[in-house]
Amino acid sequence: QQPVQSPQAVILREGEDAVINCSSSKALYSVHWYRQKHGEAPVFLMILLKGGEQKGHEKISASFNEKKQQSSLYLTASQLSYSGTYFCGTLGANTGTASKLTFGTGTRLQVTL
Amino acid sequence: NAGVTQTPKFRVLKTGQSMTLLCAQDMNHEYMYWYRQDPGMGLRLIHYSVGEGTTAKGEVPDGYNVSRLKKQNFLLGLESAAPSQTSVYFCASSAGGEQYFGPGTRLTVT
Numbered sequence: 342q343q344p345v346q347s348p349q350a351v352i353l354r355e356g357e358d359a360v361i362n363c364s365s366s367k368a369l370y371s372v373h374w375y376r377q378k379h380g381e382a383p384v385f386l387m388i389l390l391k392g393g394e395q396k397g398h399e400k401i402s403a404s405f406n407e408k409k410q411q412s413s414l415y416l417t418a419s420q421l422s423y424s425g426t427y428f429c430g431t432l433g434a435n436t437g438t439a440s441k442l443t444f445g446t447g448t449r450l451q452v453t454l
Numbered sequence: 455n456a457g458v459t460q461t462p463k464f465r466v467l468k469t470g471q472s473m474t475l476l477c478a479q480d481m482n483h484e485y486m487y488w489y490r491q492d493p494g495m496g497l498r499l500i501h502y503s504v505g506e507g508t509t510a511k512g513e514v515p516d517g518y519n520v521s522r523l524k525k526q527n528f529l530l531g532l533e534s535a536a537p538s539q540t541s542v543y544f545c546a547s548s549a550g551g552e553q554y555f556g557p558g559t560r561l562t563v564t
Contacts, residue, residue: 382557440553441512446494446495447496
């Protein structure tokens with residue numbers, strides 16, 4: 342089952358903040374976040390492992406609550422370059438060693454002037 | 455390093471035709487994956503491989519076959535193409551964490 346992402350789409354003015362959520366119905370070992378610009382391949386942002394960790398990447402950070410089986414991606418002081426579709430990919434707790442991700446349906450983010 | 459490359463970039467097939475998509479990676483990764491991406495559906499795993507000579511089914515394997523005869527290459531075959539297989543196909547490779555994606559192949563089946 343695909344994780345559920347919310348919101349499906351968001352429009353921001355440059356400098357505003359946004360939060361993208363990813364929720365799974367199964368126990369998770371890790372959550373990956375990727376960004377895909379129109380017509381391009383997805384690009385890795387970060388991995389969060391179980392343990393409630395929070396990581397950062399430039400002005401983009403994320404948290405992972407394994408008990409709630411949820412992860413959130415935080416974009417602060419958004420820039421035009423942040424526009425794109427954001428996907429979470431989840432790795433189940435019993436997936437084994439294949440690193441086989443299940444991706445959400447994506448959140449389309451558009452940053453305007 | 456080229457990373458992950460895919461050929462061809464675009465292809466148009468008629469229903470019932472067959473074709474093979476080639477994925478190559480030069481990062482010595484053990485894991486390789488084939489995904490399809492359709493509007494509103496995100497990325498769905500077709501088949502994957504955990505090493506040379508191994509393959510396994512993903513979420514949507516029907517109508518596709520794969521082979522991994524060499525560690526660096528992962529082939530995706532469509533034996534008898536159907537309009538429902540019109541999609542963008544991405545290959546990815548991984549050492550067990552971050553996945554590196556190829557540029558994609560846009561396939562249209564008429």
